[in-house]
Amino acid sequence: MNGGLRERKKAKTREAILREAFRLFRERGYHATTVEQIAEAAEISPATFFRYFPAKEDLVRLDRFPPLVEALAEQPPGRPVTVLRGAFRAAFASLSAEEIAAGHEREVFAATVPELLVANLRRSPDLIREVRALVADRAGLAPDDPGVRDAIGAVFGVVAMVWLEWARTPGMDGPAEIDRALANLESCLRG
């Protein structure tokens, strides 16, 4: 039931969809990639695509970026900004190993993330709530503490700005720049 063939096949299909989708996004952009093309690349029917992802937009939800959420849960206690900065650091470190090995790190992020951040700000209060809960927990604060909210806003705002710049600046070291920018934040935002 759990590790059955059926489950494994589904997981494989899901991965194939995501892999092909992001490859196509990288090659030709999000809007220029149709669901039909993704389905064809993943060797499934368009109808099946929607059985895995109710909407095309769901492909780019932030929970599709597990390293960050995982990294958040693993951060040592600290102030909100510190926790978030540490999580980004850790997430990048874990991903860089893989992606650098594949030689695509920067492209991957540049292509996927602007859409990703945006789609999520608009569509998933759930994710925000989750991040908020995680950060609050690590910081020993209530989830509805304004300090947590403000820290998350500031951090993601800064990350978004750097990311946009990174996407169009070839020589840039994105993770380092993000970390540097977050360091500036770390010195203030109390709570």
Place this chain on the structure above:
Amino acid sequence: MNGGLRERKKAKTREAILREAFRLFRERGYHATTVEQIAEAAEISPATFFRYFPAKEDLVRLDRFPPLVEALAEQPPGRPVTVLRGAFRAAFASLSAEEIAAGHEREVFAATVPELLVANLRRSPDLIREVRALVADRAGLAPDDPGVRDAIGAVFGVVAMVWLEWARTPGMDGPAEIDRALANLESCLRG
């Protein structure tokens, strides 16, 4: 040529489209409102709608929120965060007068702005560049100064978070909360 009848009519049509569109957005949400409905409410044909706005999304561009841009230009010199905070303050003050009088202030913002912020983050590097230039000017820094970038990111991130909360918290004083949150930022972010 400039104040001609033709120009005035176009301006009127444009205003009608925007007014009706936002009214409908407020009533039933952005996605649930079709261009056809907007066109009907504004008493034009759907085809004409697209002559005024190439895409539905263009209705919610941030340059449709002039008070902020104007307020930015009018801010006294100061550090980036200070300038931005002051601009938000001023923008709210100017708008509140009108909107409070009409009795819709909060609804208007709650309905329009999440879409607005998001659509712009994704679609208009131009606007970001403009804001960046304005802030940099007021702060006496270069437009590509990382400090300016980070301040803008942090400020808009915080504002976005508060706005989302505001949209679903009836009793909340949005502008005040935003100002309070920005005050926390003001003490750090150098340059």
Place this chain on the structure above:
DNA sequence: CCAATTCTGATAGTTGACTCTCAGATGAGA
């Protein structure tokens, strides 16, 4: 008042996201 320009509505068409249905395939459990 006339002619050139511009704007508009009507209409039809394209595209792509998303839904529905149904019959056949396939893994799960006995």
Place this chain on the structure above:
DNA sequence: TCTCATCTGAGAGTCAACTATCAGAATTGG
């Protein structure tokens, strides 16, 4: 192996954003 539940592809269909065309109406400048 047999049956049941689930998954899939195929195909047709809906809906809304957006485009293209074109003839008629209105505004302009002279």
